[in-house]
Amino acid sequence: MENFNVAIVGGTGNLGGALALRLGAPGVKIIIGSRDAEKAKQAVEALKPKLRAGEIVGITNREAVKDAHFVVIAVPYEGHAQMVADLKGQLAGKVVIDTVVPLNKVKPFVPSPGSALQEAQQILGDEAPVIGALHNVSALDLGDVDAPLGDVLVCGDNAEAKQKVIEIIERIGATAYDGGPASNAYVIEGLTGVIIYLNRKYKSKHGTIKIAGIGKH
Numbered sequence: 017m018e019n020f021n022v023a024i025v026g027g028t029g030n031l032g033g034a035l036a037l038r039l040g041a042p043g044v045k046i047i048i049g050s051r052d053a054e055k056a057k058q059a060v061e062a063l064k065p066k067l068r069a070g071e072i073v074g075i076t077n078r079e080a081v082k083d084a085h086f087v088v089i090a091v092p093y094e095g096h097a098q099m100v101a102d103l104k105g106q107l108a109g110k111v112v113i114d115t116v117v118p119l120n121k122v123k124p125f126v127p128s129p130g131s132a133l134q135e136a137q138q139i140l141g142d143e144a145p146v147i148g149a150l151h152n153v154s155a156l157d158l159g160d161v162d163a164p165l166g167d168v169l170v171c172g173d174n175a176e177a178k179q180k181v182i183e184i185i186e187r188i189g190a191t192a193y194d195g196g197p198a199s200n201a202y203v204i205e206g207l208t209g210v211i212i213y214l215n216r217k218y219k220s221k222h223g224t225i226k227i228a229g230i231g232k233h
Contacts, residue, residue, distance in 0.1 A: 022184075023047040023084035025077050025099060026091030028059040031115060034159030035088060035150070036063055038188040040070035047073055049080030056080075068161060078106065086111050086184065087144075093118045093132060100136045107144035111177045112136060113184075115150045117208040124209030131201035133172065145174035147181045148201045151208050152225045153190065161189075166224025169195030169204045193227055 022039055024032040027048035036046045048063075050056035056074030063072060081087050081103055087110050091099050096116045116132040118125050129135040133148040140146060149170045150158075157163040168185045170192050172178045178194060185192035195204055211223040 019043040020085040021045040021047060021083055022086045022088060023049055023077075023080040024088045024090055025049045025080060025103065026089065026095070027074075027080075028055050029090060029092075030155040031150075031158070032088070032090040033059060033063055034155040035090065035115075035188075036072060037066055037068075037159050037161055039184075040067040040072060041187075042069050045071045045073070047075065047080040047084055049075065049077035051077060053079075066159075077103065081106050081110070084110060086113055086181075088113045088115060089136065090115050092116075093127075096132055097135055097139065100139045104140055104143065107140060110144050111180055112140065112144050112146045113150070113181055114146050114148050117151050117205045119209060119212075122209065122212050124206040126202050126206070130199065131205055133198050133201035133205070137173075137198060145172060145177035146198070147172035147174070147178050148195075148198070148204060149181050149185060149192070151205050152211055154222055154224060156221050157224070158188075163222075165190035167227045168192045169225070169227075171195040171198060171200045171204055173198045191227075193230070 028050045048056045048059050053076045060072050060074035114133045114136050118127050129138050137146040168190045170182050182192040215223040
C-alpha cells in the first residue's frame, strides 16, 4: 500500500493524535475527525509542528470517513456504540480499525456482544469489516516517533482486511501478529487493564506486550 487515507474518528484524544504522528508519512493522508469541526482543526494545528511528513486535516467525523480507506475508532468505550452507529451507512468499501477497550474505572470488562470489536461488527453488519488493533500500545510511546513499540495483536474475521491492517502496523514501526478471529478480541482488549495495573504498580508509562517463541513471520 503506497497512497492511502486514514480517518481517525475521535482523533482529538491522546491515542488519535499519537497515531496520526506515527502514520504521518508521504503518501498517507491523516484525517482527524470530531463531532465538532473546530475542535478537530485545533487538534490538527497542535499536531502539525510534530508531524514529520504527510498531510493532516481536521473535519467532522462524517466528513472524515467519506474519502478514507481506513477508519480508526479511537473513542472512550462509553461513546463507542453510538459513534459506530452514527457512521453506519458511510463505511462501505472501507476497513474499520477498532482500538477501543471496554474499561470501568480502568478495570476491563466484557460487554454483552463479547468485545468492543464484536459490538462494532454487530452494529455494522456486512457493511464493513471491523479489525481490532493497537489496544496494548501506550499512546505516549505511539506519539514519540523515535520510541520503540511493543508488539501488536490484530484480530478479526476478515482475513484480507486483517492483512491490510497488519501492513499498516508494520509501517508505523511495530511488529504485528495475526491474533485470530473476532472471538479473541475480548482477551486482547482486556490485556490493557493488566498493563494499566502494571504501569501503576511499577511506576511506568511504557508497559506493553512482546510475543516470544515464534520468530520471524
